[in-house]
Amino acid sequence: MTDSPASPAPLADPHLVFDPVAGDGPKDVVILGSTGSIGTQAIDLVLRNPDRFRVTALSANGGRVDLLAEQARRLGVGTVAVAREDAAPALREALAGQYGTEPLPEILVGPDAAAHVAASDCHTVLNGITGSIGLAPTLAALEAGRTLALANKESLIVGGPLVKALAKPGQIIPVDSEHAALFQALASGTRADVRKLVVTASGGPFRGRTKAELADVTVADALAHPTWAMGPVITVNSATLVNKGLEVIEAHLLYDIPFDRIEVVVHPQSYVHSMVEFTDGSTIAQATPPDMGGPIAIGLGWPERVPDAAPAFDWSKASTWEFFPLDDDAFPSVNLARHVGRLAGTAPAVFNAANEECVEAFLGGALPFNGIMETVIRVVEEHGTPVTGTSLTVSDVLEAETWARARARELTNRTATAEARA
Incomplete structure (x- = not known):
């Protein structure tokens, strides 16, 4: 593998430090997302x-105003933002x-509100929001030069070209444990x-099960990571391996490595968070016990x-560390992700939005576990040719997401109705 002058630079590069407000x-x-898992650990x-x-x-978001207050x-902060307008009185x-x-x-x-504070005067913005609603704050922080x-992987996935157009070398530090x-x-x-690149997966709660054995798993089963x-x-996404x-x-977007050179291996202990194989045969692995404190500290403190x-x-x-190949038949989500990633444009947004709706349907009892990926695959297929290239806009992404959510809801409602009649 050799670089050429025309080769795009990776979004995340440990050799480059973007320091917008250097000083003592x-x-x-x-x-x-301060009241969520990433946010609370960052505050600690x-x-x-x-x-x-x-x-x-x-x-x-506004669901835990007492904790936010x-x-x-x-912390003695100067500004507090809440997305839900109906939460404002309780927050005050x-x-x-x-x-x-x-x-x-x-x-x-x-x-x-989140995009407004993301563009405020600061050195670093930690985006710990869950879901594609994190795209606007991601773009705001980058445009403001922070x-x-x-940690909000969805904003990069659904808005990849938009993010890449704004980000300067070294401006993004990944907080996902794998990245x-x-x-x-x-x-x-x-x-x-x-x-x-070798991305590790715990395998979730259903590691080793066949597709047939996954047909009758319950919500409680899926949430037992x-x-x-x-x-x-995120826990259900880990069970389906959509998260992976x-x-x-x-x-692919962060490091500009082709999809055929990004491998997923199952590592049940979750000690090795990912690895890089180099051309001389060496493999460098990063390992800690399962804990998000390290990735958050890298995001906030690097270099x-x-x-x-x-x-x-x-x-x-003594301890044992195991590694297994991924069962693509039982867990088709990784290959589907590679497919939509290659399509690029609005395709990843459709994949992500359809999955979010299907997970909600599964958690609500309206869709069986295997039905999550079956429905997502169908929505992706029906989407057809995605909007791609420099013509892609935020409106395109939002429109694609809206369609994907509506179509996924329609399909999950049909599934629930058919099962009720049976």
Whole structure:
């Protein structure tokens, strides 16, 4: 593998540091999705490292206003944003309870609030929002010239060309455990030295089962992840391995490695988070016990490492690390992701949106487990030729998503009706 001058630069490069606000003192950080799993862990890291980080603004959807108000008070932020307008009164009340007679922070409300704070004056924006609604804040942070610590993989997947058009070299630091692992392993060589990327998957709760054996699994079965504690949508995505398919697309976009040189292997222990194989035969693996503290610290602190950000291995104790090939018949999501990734344009947005609707239907009892991927495949096939190239706009992405969601809902409703009649 050799580079040519015309070859596009990768979005994430550990050898490049984008430093928009260099200077002494703590980095000013904005946290989007602060009441979610990534956000709460990031805040814990910040509170343990006040000499390194200072949070200036928070955003959340609005489902946990008491926690959001408590976070704002503990961190002393200047701005709090909430997406749900109906959550604003409860947020003001919760903030008043936290601040008492002290002045309240600025409160922003509405679907554009997260994008507004993403463009505010800071060094780094951590996008920990779940779902494709994170696209607008991602674009806002990049356009404003902030370093983007990206945990919201969906915004890159659905808006890949839009993100690539805005991002400057070194501006994006990945926060997904797999992509943070690749990011660190890639620091061991040059881009021309890379033979392939190896993305690890735990295999989820159904590792080793055939497609037929997956037909009758329940929601409770799917939510019982063996190694990671995550939200319900991401946990189901891990059970179907859609999450791994999305990560393959993300790895392609971040590191500009062709899909045929991005491999997925099953690693049940979730100790090795991903690997890079180099042209000399060497493989560099990044490993820690399953914990998001390390990837979050890389996203916020790079190129510096944050001491004790995550637990380390006790090498005095024996352990076994296993690796298995992926069963593409039982879990067709990864190959489907490669297909839509090659199609590019609006195709990944259709894939992601259809999957989100199908997961919601599964969680609500309207769709069997195998029906998730069967429905997603059908929606992708019906989408036809995606909008691609430089003509792609945010409106194109949103229109494709809207169609995919509507079609997925229609198909899942038909499935639920047919099963009820049976």
